[in-house]
Amino acid sequence: MHGAFEGRLVHYVAPDRKRPGARGRFADWVGERPVAQLLLFVGLAGIGALLWTALATNLARLGLTPGFAFLGHAANFEIGEAPIAYAAGDSYGRAILAGLANTVLVSAAGCLLATILGVLLGVARLSDNPLLSGTVAGFIEIVRNTPLLLQLFFWNATLHALPGPRQAFAPLPGVKLSNRGLAFPWFSDDGSSPAVAGATLALLALVGLGLALRRRRRGPAPQGGAATAVGLALLGPAFVAALAGAPLALELPQLAGFNIRGGLTLTPEFAALLIGLTVNASAGIAETVRGGILSVPRGQWEAARAVGLPPMKVLRLVVLPQALRVIVPVLASSWLSLTKNSSLAVAIGFPDLVSILNTTANVTGQSLETITLMMGLYLTLSLLVSVTGNAWNERRLRREGR
Amino acid sequence: MTFQTARHILAAGAFALGLGAASLPAAHAGPTLDAIKARGLIKVGVGTSPGFFAPDSSGKWQGFFVDFGRALAVTVFDDPNKVEFTNSSPQQRLPALQSGEFDILLSGVTQTINRAFKLGFHFGPVVFYDGQGLLVKKSLGVTKAADLDGATIGIQSGTTGELNIADFFRKTKKKFTPVVIEETKEFHKALESGRVDALTQDASDLAIARTQLAKPDDFVLLPERLSKEPLVPAVRAGDDRWLEIVNWTVYATIQAEEFGITQANVDEFLKSEDPGIKRFLGVDKSLGEAIGLDPAFAYKIVKAVGNYGEIFDRNIGPKTKVGFERGYNQLWTKGGLIYSPPFR
Numbered sequence: 001m002h003g004a005f006e007g008r009l010v011h012y013v014a015p016d017r018k019r020p021g022a023r024g025r026f027a028d029w030v031g032e033r034p035v036a037q038l039l040l041f042v043g044l045a046g047i048g049a050l051l052w053t054a055l056a057t058n059l060a061r062l063g064l065t066p067g068f069a070f071l072g073h074a075a076n077f078e079i080g081e082a083p084i085a086y087a088a089g090d091s092y093g094r095a096i097l098a099g100l101a102n103t104v105l106v107s108a109a110g111c112l113l114a115t116i117l118g119v120l121l122g123v124a125r126l127s128d129n130p131l132l133s134g135t136v137a138g139f140i141e142i143v144r145n146t147p148l149l150l151q152l153f154f155w156n157a158t159l160h161a162l163p164g165p166r167q168a169f170a171p172l173p174g175v176k177l178s179n180r181g182l183a184f185p186w187f188s189d190d191g192s193s194p195a196v197a198g199a200t201l202a203l204l205a206l207v208g209l210g211l212a213l214r215r216r217r218r219g220p221a222p223q224g225g226a227a228t229a230v231g232l233a234l235l236g237p238a239f240v241a242a243l244a245g246a247p248l249a250l251e252l253p254q255l256a257g258f259n260i261r262g263g264l265t266l267t268p269e270f271a272a273l274l275i276g277l278t279v280n281a282s283a284g285i286a287e288t289v290r291g292g293i294l295s296v297p298r299g300q301w302e303a304a305r306a307v308g309l310p311p312m313k314v315l316r317l318v319v320l321p322q323a324l325r326v327i328v329p330v331l332a333s334s335w336l337s338l339t340k341n342s343s344l345a346v347a348i349g350f351p352d353l354v355s356i357l358n359t360t361a362n363v364t365g366q367s368l369e370t371i372t373l374m375m376g377l378y379l380t381l382s383l384l385v386s387v388t389g390n391a392w393n394e395r396r397l398r399r400e401g402r
Numbered sequence: 403m404t405f406q407t408a409r410h411i412l413a414a415g416a417f418a419l420g421l422g423a424a425s426l427p428a429a430h431a432g433p434t435l436d437a438i439k440a441r442g443l444i445k446v447g448v449g450t451s452p453g454f455f456a457p458d459s460s461g462k463w464q465g466f467f468v469d470f471g472r473a474l475a476v477t478v479f480d481d482p483n484k485v486e487f488t489n490s491s492p493q494q495r496l497p498a499l500q501s502g503e504f505d506i507l508l509s510g511v512t513q514t515i516n517r518a519f520k521l522g523f524h525f526g527p528v529v530f531y532d533g534q535g536l537l538v539k540k541s542l543g544v545t546k547a548a549d550l551d552g553a554t555i556g557i558q559s560g561t562t563g564e565l566n567i568a569d570f571f572r573k574t575k576k577k578f579t580p581v582v583i584e585e586t587k588e589f590h591k592a593l594e595s596g597r598v599d600a601l602t603q604d605a606s607d608l609a610i611a612r613t614q615l616a617k618p619d620d621f622v623l624l625p626e627r628l629s630k631e632p633l634v635p636a637v638r639a640g641d642d643r644w645l646e647i648v649n650w651t652v653y654a655t656i657q658a659e660e661f662g663i664t665q666a667n668v669d670e671f672l673k674s675e676d677p678g679i680k681r682f683l684g685v686d687k688s689l690g691e692a693i694g695l696d697p698a699f700a701y702k703i704v705k706a707v708g709n710y711g712e713i714f715d716r717n718i719g720p721k722t723k724v725g726f727e728r729g730y731n732q733l734w735t736k737g738g739l740i741y742s743p744p745f746r
């Protein structure tokens with residue numbers, strides 16, 4: 001994945017190395033030593049075919065039919081949480097989709113939060129205040145020098161140590177925090193609330209993007225931008241819920257029997273995974289950001305200060321935009337590792353893609369198919385992350401007018 | 403690539419290669435047994451429930467299932483120590499057996515039709531009749547499974563329990579929230595920390611788990627059983643002879659108990675005039691020679707690990723910390739289900 005990403009960058013910087021015409025493009029694509037490449041390809045294909053034949057014979061011996069027909073069969077296990085509706089008895093395909101949705105959700109939220117936290121930490125680390133920069137440096141060292149798996153166990157154990165649902169904390173009215181998770185008011189549940197949540201997130205992302213783009217063109221945000229955003233955040237779900245035809249009543253989480261029911265609950269496993277991935281990636285991102293800022297020549301700082309800009313503005317208007325040139329490509333690789341690291345979810349019992357695929361393989365015996373799905377889906381996710389990083393980078397370069 | 407994903411992909415790769423390699427023509431009559439003999443060691447996959455299987459303070463594996471592994475080593479090598487036990491999670495162990503990492507699982511595997519036909523395994527005789535149970539926090543005041551409507555239940559991934567519990571709640575039209583955990587320690591911790599209201603697993607396993615908790619008396623194993631869990635040795639399909647060795651090794655311990663032959667008195671039985679016992683202990687060599695095993699294999703098994711009842715009592719019986727009654731696992735002659743076909 002790294003290769004592909006960097007390859008795009010190289011191609012962007014040095015487009016003149018391309019050969020002209022259809023043949024030229026083909027030659028470019030094949031690369032050096034076409035004959036050797038062809039032989040290698042045929043050889044590998046041959047080995048692949050041999051293995052496949054052997055494999056098919058053996059699967060037949062075990063009474064297994066290779067193929068993806070099992071995706072339509074009923075999966076008789078339950079999944080703890082998912083942004084899409086699923087119940088035992090639905091198809092394996094749907095179960096896998098639920099796992100994928102969980103992976104995407106935790107990765108996307110993790111990338112966003114890790115970037116924000118990473119930038120803050122990176123800037124704080126460069127602070128003139130030795131206490132602040134020292135604390136941050138210590139934190140980054142700890143995070144970078146302990147295994148992520150250990151960190152996940154730590155967060156999970158911490159969240160499990162919260163009081164039970166009957167003794168739940170109520171940090172805000174209507175919000176309940178217990179070892180069953182963080183429950184907050186949400187639109188009453190008729191099965192569409194996860195869809196509403198998803199659509200709301202998408203809508204908010206779009207609005208945020210729109211605002212950001214507008215701001216880029218027209219300079220600083222208009223006064224009251226924050227108020228608009230908050231208003232949108234509140235109205236957004238209502239709007240989406242109305243579109244989805246869901247009732248608009250807000251539901252408060254309440255203790256019912258064993259558990260807290262109603263509202264929307266972030267489970268401890270989801271939270272532990274999200275916090276763990278975020279904190280872990282933010283340490284790396286902080287270092288990237290620090291490196292990026294340090295790469296901006298001192299002269300730029302001094303010049304900006306000389307024209308009387310206050311320190312925060314120096315950073316925001318002069319230094320960060322230049323530092324981004326270094327930061328963005330590396331940032332995308334942090335996102336990639338975060339996405340792939342989300343598969344450690346299995347260890348703490350969060351039903352991510354890997355967890356569901358493992359269970360599926362265990363019950364159906366279709367190991368090869370599930371591994372193929374796993375590789376295909378992670379590859380797709382990684383490519384999506386890469387493409388996003390690339391697009392951002394190219395847009396930035398274009399805007400810089402180079 | 404994370405370690406976990408890499409491990410899964412490697413496992414699948416090994417599985418694929420294993421399937422590929424195993425299919426090369428001239429597949430032997432007994433590829434598993436051949437490999438065991440060439441290696442001089444039987445590789446056994448086990449769990450970690452003290453009483454069933456656990457290393458003692460000197461690192462030597464002990465337990466009910468472990469003793470059957472030693473009995474197998476006696477049958478094959480005439481040496482109860484030519485066997486290697488490795489812990490593997492319920493999720494990992496079946497694929498590991500299929501890919502050749504183990505020769506046999508003695509880990510409390512339940513025999514099911516799906517595992518036989520779709521996963522390609524064969525099973526030895528039932529060594530322990532079990533059923534799925536629920537371990538709940540006493541303070542919840544729950545007395546039967548149906549009381550758990552709306553509860554959060556911990557499940558160990560890859561077990562039959564994962565499927566049974568979903569069936570149970572569908573059947574009774576009640577709701578539950580699963581938390582599916584692979585690792586045994588984390589699984590138990592989820593109950594202790596109160597993250598889940600109950601754990602579901604084989605009842606025997608839960609009874610043992612309960613004794614391991616910091617405050618066992620805060621938890622109760624419900625008397626109800628949600629399923630049948632006949633626990634059997636599992637081998638991969640394709641080596642009939644290995645399967646028969648497993649079968650008759652287990653039967654030897656059962657038949658010995660039925661004859662009243664114990665580790666202590668087995669030598670006296672060598673003088674027995676009963677033709678059945680003479681055949682069983684290999685005093686009459688005709689049987690062993692005919693089947694191509696050491697005629698005295700049953701004698702050696704009893705000498706090394708004892709009969710079925712002794713194995714049971716020593717590891718999990720009423721006098722042990724685990725304290726199980728024989729129940730269904732009593733001999734058929736005493737009202738139980740444990741039964742050996744005839745040695746003739």
Ligand SMILES: N[C@@H](CCC(=O)N[C@@H](CS)C(=O)NCC(=O)O)C(=O)O
Pocket residue numbers: 448449450451454490491492509510511512513558560561562563586603604607631633
């Ligand atoms: N019998 C069930 C469950 C198997 C199982 O989990 N067995 C217990 C031992 S009886 C176990 O492995 N527990 C976890 C461990 O020992 O590490 C199955 O075959 O799916």
